Amino acid sequence: MTRDLPATETGAWASGGQLDRDLELTDSDFTRIRQLIYQRAGIVLAEHKREMVYSRLAKRLRHHGLRRFSDYLARLERQPEAKEWEAFTNALTTNLTAFFREAHHFPLLAEHIRERHGPVRVWSAAASTGEEPYSIAMTLSEALGDRRGDGAVVATDIDTDALAKARAGIYSMEQIHKLDEARTRRFFQRGRGRHEGLARVRPELKAMVDFQPLNLLAPAWSIKGPFDAIFCRNVMIYFDKTTQARILERFAPLLKPDGLLFAGHSENFSYTTDAFRLRGQTVYVRPPHR
Structure with a gap:
C-alpha cells in the first residue's frame, strides 16, 4: 500500500481547466469521507486531495446509480x-510501487539473512500489487542459495484489488525492464502470442510468497511472528503520530531480536517510538533487550 499520488489522477477536466463535476460533493461530504477513511484505514487525507477523492469515488457512485456523495455515504x-466498504477503501488507496524500489534496502536484507540459521521469514506489510514482496523473495532466493527453501514472505495489504493483481503475478515487460537479464530469466516467464509484452512470476518464486488482506488498524492481526525483517515503506507518512507509534509498538514483538524494520525514504521513526533504533538509511533494528 504505497500511497503516492500519480500526476495523472487529478480528475476529469473540461475545457478551460475546470473540473467537470456531474456529481454533487459538498464540503460536509468531503469532511465525512476524510473521517471515514481515517477510521477505517488510518489514512489522513489532506485538504488538497479533494479532487482525487471526487475522481476515485465518482466511479463508485456511478456504479450504484447515485448522483450525490451524501447518498453514497449514507448507504455506507x-x-x-457491507462489501462496499472494501471498494471505498480500495478507491482511496493509491499503489505506486516498483521492483527493487529503494534498492539500497535489498543488499542489507541479503547480508542480514545470510547470517541466519533455519527458516527465514520476512513480512511485507504494504504489499500493493506485489513488486515489493516478489523483490524480497528474489533476494531471499539469491542470498540463501541451496537453502532457498527456508525462505518465506508474508505479504499483506488493505487493498484487495491490489492483492488480486499481486497473486496473479503478471506484469508488463516495461515493469520489469530495470531488472538485469539474469534475474529476468531466472524469476519470470516471458509471454508469447496473445501474452506478448507480459511476464509472469515463475511458480517457484510465487510459492515463496503468501498474500493476505490485512488492515494495520485492525484490533487483531491474522499473521504471526517472529520475522527476521519487516518492510513497511511509504505508508506511515499517511498516518498521524499516534497511529504510527501504535503500529510500531505492535511490530516490535513480531520481530526476532535484532530483526530489521525497513522504512520509506521520507519516513523517520526515531522520534515516534523507542521500540527501534536507527541502523542505517531508513533501516531500523529491534534492540535485543526489547
Missing part, C-alpha cells in the same frame, strides 16, 4: 459490514 453508514 447504514451497512457497516
Whole structure:
C-alpha cells in the first residue's frame, strides 16, 4: 500500500481547466469521507486531495446509480459490514510501487539473512500489487542459495484489488525492464502470442510468497511472528503520530531480536517510538533487550 499520488489522477477536466463535476460533493461530504477513511484505514487525507477523492469515488457512485456523495455515504453508514466498504477503501488507496524500489534496502536484507540459521521469514506489510514482496523473495532466493527453501514472505495489504493483481503475478515487460537479464530469466516467464509484452512470476518464486488482506488498524492481526525483517515503506507518512507509534509498538514483538524494520525514504521513526533504533538509511533494528 504505497500511497503516492500519480500526476495523472487529478480528475476529469473540461475545457478551460475546470473540473467537470456531474456529481454533487459538498464540503460536509468531503469532511465525512476524510473521517471515514481515517477510521477505517488510518489514512489522513489532506485538504488538497479533494479532487482525487471526487475522481476515485465518482466511479463508485456511478456504479450504484447515485448522483450525490451524501447518498453514497449514507448507504455506507447504514451497512457497516457491507462489501462496499472494501471498494471505498480500495478507491482511496493509491499503489505506486516498483521492483527493487529503494534498492539500497535489498543488499542489507541479503547480508542480514545470510547470517541466519533455519527458516527465514520476512513480512511485507504494504504489499500493493506485489513488486515489493516478489523483490524480497528474489533476494531471499539469491542470498540463501541451496537453502532457498527456508525462505518465506508474508505479504499483506488493505487493498484487495491490489492483492488480486499481486497473486496473479503478471506484469508488463516495461515493469520489469530495470531488472538485469539474469534475474529476468531466472524469476519470470516471458509471454508469447496473445501474452506478448507480459511476464509472469515463475511458480517457484510465487510459492515463496503468501498474500493476505490485512488492515494495520485492525484490533487483531491474522499473521504471526517472529520475522527476521519487516518492510513497511511509504505508508506511515499517511498516518498521524499516534497511529504510527501504535503500529510500531505492535511490530516490535513480531520481530526476532535484532530483526530489521525497513522504512520509506521520507519516513523517520526515531522520534515516534523507542521500540527501534536507527541502523542505517531508513533501516531500523529491534534492540535485543526489547
